Every structure is written in structure tokens, then in C-alpha cells.
Amino acid sequence: MTLNNKSILITGGTGSFGSEFLRHITGKFKKIKRLVVYSRDELKQFELSKIYNPKSYKQIRFFIGDIRDKDRLNMALNGIDFVIHAAALKQVTTAEYNPFEAIKTNIIGAQNVIDCSLANNIKKVIALSTDKAAAPINLYGATKLCSDKLFLAANNIKGNKKIAFSVVRYGNVMGSRGSVIPEFIKQIKKNNVITVTDKRMTRFNISLKESVDMVVWALKHCIGGETVIPKIPSYRLIDLAKAMGPKSRIKIIGIRPGEKIHEELITASDSINTYDINKYYILFNNNFSKEKNYYKKKFSAKKVKDGFAYNSKNNNNFLSQKEIINLIKKELN
Numbered sequence: 108m109t110l111n112n113k114s115i116l117i118t119g120g121t122g123s124f125g126s127e128f129l130r131h132i133t134g135k136f137k138k139i140k141r142l143v144v145y146s147r148d149e150l151k152q153f154e155l156s157k158i159y160n161p162k163s164y165k166q167i168r169f170f171i172g173d174i175r176d177k178d179r180l181n182m183a184l185n186g187i188d189f190v191i192h193a194a195a196l197k198q199v200t201t202a203e204y205n206p207f208e209a210i211k212t213n214i215i216g217a218q219n220v221i222d223c224s225l226a227n228n229i230k231k232v233i234a235l236s237t238d239k240a241a242a243p244i245n246l247y248g249a250t251k252l253c254s255d256k257l258f259l260a261a262n263n264i265k266g267n268k269k270i271a272f273s274v275v276r277y278g279n280v281m282g283s284r285g286s287v288i289p290e291f292i293k294q295i296k297k298n299n300v301i302t303v304t305d306k307r308m309t310r311f312n313i314s315l316k317e318s319v320d321m322v323v324w325a326l327k328h329c330i331g332g333e334t335v336i337p338k339i340p341s342y343r344l345i346d347l348a349k350a351m352g353p354k355s356r357i358k359i360i361g362i363r364p365g366e367k368i369h370e371e372l373i374t375a376s377d378s379i380n381t382y383d384i385n386k387y388y389i390l391f392n393n394n395f396s397k398e399k400n401y402y403k404k405k406f407s408a409k410k411v412k413d414g415f416a417y418n419s420k421n422n423n424n425f426l427s428q429k430e431i432i433n434l435i436k437k438e439l440n
Contacts, residue, residue, distance in 0.1 A: 108327040111138035116187045118174050118220060119194030120144035121151035123283035124235065127315040128191065128322070129159060129167070139166050145183050146194065147173040174216035177223065184227040189326055192220050192234040192258075195251065199239070199365045202247040213250035214257070221261045221272070229270055233325045234258040236276035236334070238311055238370040238419075241377070245365025255334065259392045262331045271331030275321055276390075278311025278339060278370060278419070281438050287344070288435060291351050299355045301348045304362045308344040309369050309419040312426065313337060314438060321387075328405075332398050334390040336372050341422040342431055350428040351435065373417035381415065382408040388417065 110132065117125050121144060132142060144167065146152060152169045159167050172179040174194050184190065195213050196202055202209035217234070224232050236255050239248030261272040279286055294301050313321075317337065325335050348357050362368070373381055373388060380391045382399065384406035391398050402408035426434070 110136040110189075110323075110326070112140050113188045114141035114143070114186055115139070115189045115191065116143040116145055116170075116184060117191040117193055118145050118180075119192075121146040121148045121155055122193060123280060123315060124193050124318060126155065127319050128193075129155070131316070131319045131323070133159065133164060133167070141168060141186070142166055143168045143170055143183060143187065145170045145172050145174075145180070147171065173212075174219055175211055177219045180219055181223040181226060184223050184229065187227060188230050190220065190224055190229050190232045191322060192217070192232060195235075195254075197237075197247060199245050199247050200363055202250070203245060203364045206246050209246055209250050213247070214253045217254040217257050221257060224270065224272075225261070225265060225268060228268060231326055231329065231331075232258065232261075232270065232272045233322055233329065234272070234274045235322070236274050238276065238278045238372050239367075240276060241371040242374045244367060247365070259332055259334070262392075271329060273325055273329035273331055274334040275318075275325050276334050276336050276372060277313045277318055277321065278372065279313070280318055281312050281314050281434060283315065287347070288351070291348065295352045295355055299352065300358055301352050301355045302358050302360045303344055303348050304360055304366060305368060306345045306359055307368055309341050309422075310344060311339050311370055311372065311419045311422070312342050312434075313339045314434070324387075330398060330401055332392045332395060333402075334392075336388040336390060336417070338386065338388070338424075340424040340426050340430075341419040342426040346426070346428050347431055350431040369418050369420040371416065371418040373411075373415065375414050375416040378411050378413050378415040381411045383411055384408045 156169055170183045196209045237251050240251040243249040243252050255274045258272045258274055291301055377390055382389045389402055
């Protein structure tokens with residue numbers, strides 16, 4: 108599937124993912140009809156508009172708007188073919204301290220995206236999720252699990268509309284604004300002391316490019332009702348700290364509110380609805396016979412073993428310190 112002659116809107120389009128998505132789409136699809144960057148961050152939109160100036164990139168539109176504002180969102184979705192939903196309040200500790208603000212954006216905002224997509228006859232909606240939505244212990248993860256459920260269940264209420272709602276779930280994005288890497292860089296420059304919450308801590312890792320490739324894959328192949336999960340490596344946070352600051356002192360400060368030692372992408376309870384298609388896992392919603400047959404026929408999908416769990420601790424692919432530093436250099440250059 109090509110995105111040429113298509114119109115796409117991305118919510119939260121000025122974030123790390125949105126910026127990489129813009130770079131990828133404008134580079135690969137020269138005849139894209141319209142690309143709408145929808146976000147509430149005026150400054151970031153101004154900065155992006157200097158990179159993608161209106162004279163050279165006539166297909167790009169910058170819309171100031173909040174997914175909490177249903178009327179504005181509905182207006183922005185007029186004439187759009189595909190929606191990428193990336194907007195969210197993502198800071199774990201911020202959500203713990205401001206719980207209803209996270210609920211208003213991550214849950215009510217998600218429902219607004221669904222309602223407006225149905226009203227505007229959107230063809231496909233891809234919602235970005237997080238590993239924290241699997242067996243959540245913090246509010247951010249809980250709100251994203253609710254959001255995922257809303258998008259998947261939206262396929263039940265579409266009637267005769269030709270629209271598909273799907274979810275992509277992945278781990279920490281290396282070098283993104285919300286990742287720990289920019290914080291470690293600041294700490295090294297400030298006093299050469301890196302703070303780590305727990306030396307046992309592990310995390311999944313995905314590059315910005317891989318996350319964008321995954322969403323483009325989902326736009327091409329997803330039929331609605333599925334969650335796409337990538338096979339990605341893990342790293343130990345202590346190894347990341349040592350790789351970034353080999354001469355820095357590492358200080359253990361204790362786990363923050365809502366933080367996990369290890370993250371999960373697929374829980375043991377999810378295993379009964381999870382299939383392996385080589386590059387990705389597909390987690391189906393409860394009633395999934397149509398989707399299962401599609402993935403079996405097209406991708407030779409195979410059921411994972413009952414009780415299978417995919418977490419950052421037991422991952423069979425761990426990054427070494429050398430691999431970590433090479434990836435950081437590649438991402439930040």
C-alpha cells in the first residue's frame with residue numbers, strides 16, 4: 108500500500124514520534140495529498156514549520172488543537188483517510204500526581220478520536236500504546252490500557268462503515284524526549300553523577316525509525332481489532348548508565364511512584380490470544396476468528412504457547428554496553 112494521494116492526520120504530531128514520522132513520510136511518499144500535524148504545542152509547531160516550510164512542503168498542515176476538544180478535532184479530521192493517534196500524557200510520575208488530567212487526555216481524548224473518526228468516515232486508525240499498558244501498576248499504563256480497549260472495541264460499533272481500529276504497542280523509544288538518555292546526558296554534564304532507581308531494572312528498546320516502520324506496516328496490513336507488538340531487544344539500565352558514563356559515578360536512588368523493575372509487552376494471560384508472525388506478535392481482541400484467519404493465511408501466524416510471557420527481564424535478546432553506545436550514537440547523530 109502506498110500513502111501517495113492519501114491524507115493523514117497525526118495527533119500529538121510534534122512529539123518525537125511525530126517528528127520522525129514527518130521525516131519518513133515526506134521522504135518516502137512524494138505525492139502524499141495532505142499531512143496534518145495536530146497538537147496543542149504552539150512552540151513545537153513553529154519549530155517544525157521552519158523545517159517543513161509551507162512553500163516547500165505544501166502538503167503539510169499545522170493544526171493547533173487538543174484531543175480533549177472534540178469540535179476542533181472533528182473539524183481537523185474532515186477529508187482525512189488515515190489517523191495516527193500519538194497524543195498522550197506519558198510521564199509516569201506526572202500522571203500519578205495529576206491523575207484526572209491523564210484520564211482526560213488518555214481516555215476521554217481517545218474516545219474523542221474514535222467518535223470523530225467514525226463521524227468523518229476515516230479508513231484506518233492506528234493508536235500508539237506502551238509496554239506500561241500490559242499488567243499496569245501506574246496510572247499512565249492504566250489509562251493507556253483503557254485507551255487500547257476503547258480503540259479495539261470501536262470495531263464493534265462501526266456498523267457498515269469501512270473503518271478499522273488497531274493498536275501498536277512497543278517499549279521505550281531510544282533518544283525520544285521521554286526517554287532516560289537525555290536525562291543521563293544532562294546529569295553527566297552537570298556533575299558526572301548518573302542516578303539509577305534500581306540496579307536490577309530492565310527495559311525494552313526500540314528506535315524511532317523502527318517505531319515509524321511499525322506504524323506504516325500497521326497502516327498497510329492491519330484489518331482492525333488487533334494489537335501489533337514488535338520483537339525488540341532489552342537492556343539493563345545499569346548497563347546503559349555505564350555505557351554512557353564509563354567514568355561517571357552511579358547513584359542508586361530507589362524506585363519512583365508507579366515504576367516497575369521490568370516491563371511487559373505480553374502477559375501470560377494474553378498468551379491465549381497471541382500469535383507469532385515472525386517479525387511481530389499479534390494480540391487479538393476476544394472475538395477474533397476473522398482476524399486470526401486473515402493472519403494465518405497471509406503471514407502463517409502461529410499460536411504462542413499458553414502461559415507465554417514477553418517481558419524485558421526474560422527477553423532472549425539483551426543489548427551489550429557496546430551495542431547500547433553504538434545505538435545511542437546512531438540515534439543522536
